[in-house]
Amino acid sequence: MEKQTIQPFLTVANYHLIEQQLNKILNALATSNDNNIIQAVRGIVDTEITANITMTTDETQLIEQLFSVTDRAQGEAYLVSLKPYVIPFKTVTASNIKSLFKKEKKFKLPALEELDFQHICFLAWDDLGTHRKYVIIEQDDKLKGIKGTINNGTVKGICAICNRHADVALFTTSVKGKIVGTFTSHSNYICADSQQCNQHVTDIHKTIEFFDRITQK
Numbered sequence: 001m002e003k004q005t006i007q008p009f010l011t012v013a014n015y016h017l018i019e020q021q022l023n024k025i026l027n028a029l030a031t032s033n034d035n036n037i038i039q040a041v042r043g044i045v046d047t048e049i050t051a052n053i054t055m056t057t058d059e060t061q062l063i064e065q066l067f068s069v070t071d072r073a074q075g076e077a078y079l080v081s082l083k084p085y086v087i088p089f090k091t092v093t094a095s096n097i098k099s100l101f102k103k104e105k106k107f108k109l110p111a112l113e114e115l116d117f118q119h120i121c122f123l124a125w126d127d128l129g130t131h132r133k134y135v136i137i138e139q140d141d142k143l144k145g146i147k148g149t150i151n152n153g154t155v156k157g158i159c160a161i162c163n164r165h166a167d168v169a170l171f172t173t174s175v176k177g178k179i180v181g182t183f184t185s186h187s188n189y190i191c192a193d194s195q196q197c198n199q200h201v202t203d204i205h206k207t208i209e210f211f212d213r214i215t216q217k
């Protein structure tokens, strides 16, 4: 019988979750010789992954290779082996971006050629000159652009996007209200470094919910 190949099934956020869980196992292996503890951590990781990623039997078998990882080199090889199964972020071109932000007259575009679309859950970049932050997310297979201002100063706090403790800055978005001439503003603390924030997103639904919330009238 012909072997069925597994199609890409992991979102970038799923991949980040697996990476994070793998680190839990590697830390347990590095700090403990007690097999019971290591097995307990593997159990926690298993629960965390199955609770967050829906998988077929074949996909589960692939992901479960995680439990035979015993050192960092194997861990890295395992992550590399998962890459073909990651669904990359939709390809974004400069003209896509211009049409998403039609009202922006002059603005800085992100360095698209430097981006690894297999590693981003959302696309964000800053225009330091205007203190603007631009974000593009994928929602219902479409791209959505969000524009906001970002405060200069950073504080330690919880990021509204990735929910991690980090250096955060106040991000303010403003949307037209239902009554002409009115605006609704939303201010939230988010990671000052959007690239790091991206790496910490392990649940894309929460991230999309956040952007939905701040773009509501």
Ligand SMILES: [Zn+2]
Residues within 6 Å of the ligand: 159, 160, 161, 162, 163, 164, 166, 190, 191, 196, 197, 198, 200
């Ligand atoms: Zn963050």
